Amino acid sequence: MALGVLVETLQGKLEGVQEDSLQAFRGVPFARPPTGVLRFHAPEPPEPWVGVREASRFGRAAPQTKAGFDLFSGFDVGEQGEDCLYLNVYTPAADGARRPVMLWIHGGAYIMGSGSQAVYRFGALVRRGDVVVVSINYRLGALGFLHLADLGGASRNATGNAGLLDQVAALQWVHDNIGAFGGDPGKVTIFGESAGGMSVGTLLGTPAAQALFHRAVPQSGAAHSVLGRRGATKLASSMLEELGILPRQLDRLWSTPVEAILEAQQRCYTRAVGRGQRSFQPVIDGDVLPEPPLDAIRKGLARDVPVLVGATRDEWRLFGLMDPQSAKLDMAALVARIETRIPGADDSGTTRGHKIVEGYRRARGRARDDPPELFFAIETDRMFRIPAVRLAEAQSSNQRHTYAYLFTWPSVLMGGALRACHGVDVPFVFGAIGSKGADRFVGGGSEAEALQQRTMDAWLAFARNGDPNHPGLPTWAPYATERRATMFLGPKCELVDAPFEEERRIWEGIL
Template sequence: MANTKYGDVAGRFRNGVELFAGVPYASPPIGDLRFAAPAPLESWEGVRDTKRFSPASPQLPGEGLTDRFPVIWDEDCLYLNVVTPASDEKKRPVYVWIHGGAYRRGQGGVAWYDGTSFASRGDVVVVTINYRLGAFGFTELGKHFGEKFSSSGLNGFLDQIAALQWVKENIASFGGDPDQVTVGGESAGAFSVANLLASPLAKGLFHRAIAQSGAASHIHEPDAGADIASELLKALGNPTSEEILDLPAIEILEAQEALIEKWGFAARGVQPFYPVWGHEALPEAPIDLINNGSASDIPLLIGTNEDEMSLYGFTDLDERTLFRYVERIVENPKEVIDSYRKRVGDDSGWLACAIGSDWVFRIPAIRLAETREKHDGNTWMYLFSWDSRAFEGRFGSAHSLELPFTFNTLERAGVDIFIGEGELPTHVAEAMHDAWISFIRDGNPSTAVLGEWPTYTTENRAVMEINDLCDLLIDPQSEERSLWDGVR
């Protein structure tokens, strides 16, 4: 049992820790609130049952390894989950996790994000959240429908801030310390972490940050956001501001997916229905706000996986498709490809994967670290390079593969599909997991196993490689990194 400012909640014991699942943190975003900023939660009488996970935000299944199965969803989706060693008065560090999924899929109640090991091994309270996705969370309708819709390009982000506010106000009842909050996320969750670092509305709500495979470069400018909204409205038959509040959610989802398929990825890997800056929560582009010193006092742990783009089939690309991809993003494609050949070899698929992984993930992470250094911000960087044994060796260290390592959930359902057959790499998971615990607890990821892990600077460019044998690298892949100077 725990008490929140809105009422009492009853959780359950599971695997030696306490779980409170499906705890509301804002009013249901339905009816007139469909495209509005999150509204304060109303109190309830008695004890609310919080033993089962809530539905996810509205979403349709995709075609990838991580999103091809339908999930139970509902527009009433603003719930979070708490895993704690005990709902007592002890003040433990808190880890708030924001899931990925390209801002259109995912949920907090996923087995890979089970916080049990953080709680039992690290004495950490873990909070995982749902937030509005896709068109419901990130459609810039303000220019079309006026002030009532002014936050609609960032509502999913405002949901994340509302969840952090709930943590600040209530986590002490769950054995957590509201003054020791680390916010973390992967992919779109990591983009969200960077946005939180930039946002004036998030100041004071967290004290450390972890960004796995994501930085501050994936966001829409206001005009682009308004253009996407125009296309969505056209696909929906140009509804009025009143009519769009009554449209069936499935119609909006289907129009959203059709528009994403039509537009595909823009040059910088940003899909329709990503966040749109221009609201008070993000008055400028996040990287510009961070460049002006926002959150420079917040320690940041950031990194990428060596073969991010293999998740999206890049290792199967032929030579012709490789060249077409690279010429879309740089003016000197042959020079770039030839430079990567020195390390990667002549396999066109692995070349595409290496170049794409740098373009979309590694270089933006480096740019964020460099930007923070201007204001003496402490940033630690990692490179996850453990190779999966699955898919005939063509998966490598793919996007998302690090997740069950950081959460120490290698034995959860579905992980075996990603890592392949053979002995579980438990020692790698424990090394990575313990570094995360150290950072969450003390603001530094150094551990006895990894040794001293220095901050990343332009002078040392120190990167901790996470693999069967972990090692501190100094300016890894430096020639390839230099190719992107002035480009990315």
């Protein structure tokens, strides 16, 4: 590693590092530090600097509690602080060429993660695809998504979508500056997994983000993960109660220690998870998000953006590690859980939860009398696969280049019990097969390496052309409701029409 790679941005000069065959610029500010009076505010443009700013080290990650993924390596986020709005650029050369740009939005349930986690091996994509990769931080949890407008926060210019607006600000920085790093501001792909995929889906329905990106790849996340004003205000009220702050004392939030905010946030989050719900996430506030993102997408807001969307086959099995009771469910307990997650009943009094469980018992055949198996299947579909299907349906009605996938490679953890769980696709996208952490999670060998090449080449082809087809895969037809063509990416790569169709029909009118 050697310093000495200079680039001039609109804010000033940066000195990056040469690392083998790529150049890296880390810890680049894309907004003013959201501290002090700017806490809970929309991001403001970054301030210029005089002289040369060193860009060899990552900036701070957003404040967060300890991650729950001690099983896996590469998830450490490093130093944290409210001064966290930094991005990182990886390029073959800051030479003025116009390469495709891929901007990664990290996951972590909107409460944890960063753009500097080692699990994301950005250099592999840069080298294989001759692309520029950008990774970003954004505000998380209450600091990023606390909706105070209906509790008096509007007078303080607080926004419940600070974290989402951070992502928009990063995209604006890329639009304004990426040309100096060898990237094309007119060919920007946003991609992300889990909450990052949900962010990508939400950005497709965010008016302020339009024209700042040109392709979108939501992985294990779509456009459903938003709160309405009522739910967001209820969550904010719970936060205030946890902090001992009355609505008339709202100003105290700006001086509350971040540690106290994180502790209160964790209690709110834990309660929500216990109900099978999320807590802090983007808010349909009538301003940043005038309407549900999926509605905006259906109406054609992002009609010019090709989309590649999908999920893993057994997403929810990963979360079973943090829910030991899920392995002990009987049928009555299963129905009760699903009724909590999906309330409501028909005119005869039959609950939605009961109907969904019975529908999956019919659809899953041999698993019909296995409550834990049914629970994982229902939650996988409720949280990930069906939202991906809905996004594919919405976008394909406006954009021919809409593609769907299902990742089927099984994890090797716990003797394979996790199957194709949440996150299993990430090592393949980032070329991590063969590394210690990836081998422990997804295994290795020639078959895994071959899938890694096929996956990376599909993502890179999509970033370049808006089409994931390449010679290493069967012909990948666009998604349309008449056929619902879906590429299975796993030990066998094949295009499958309308997979798990019986299960999909169960959710009509529900999700």
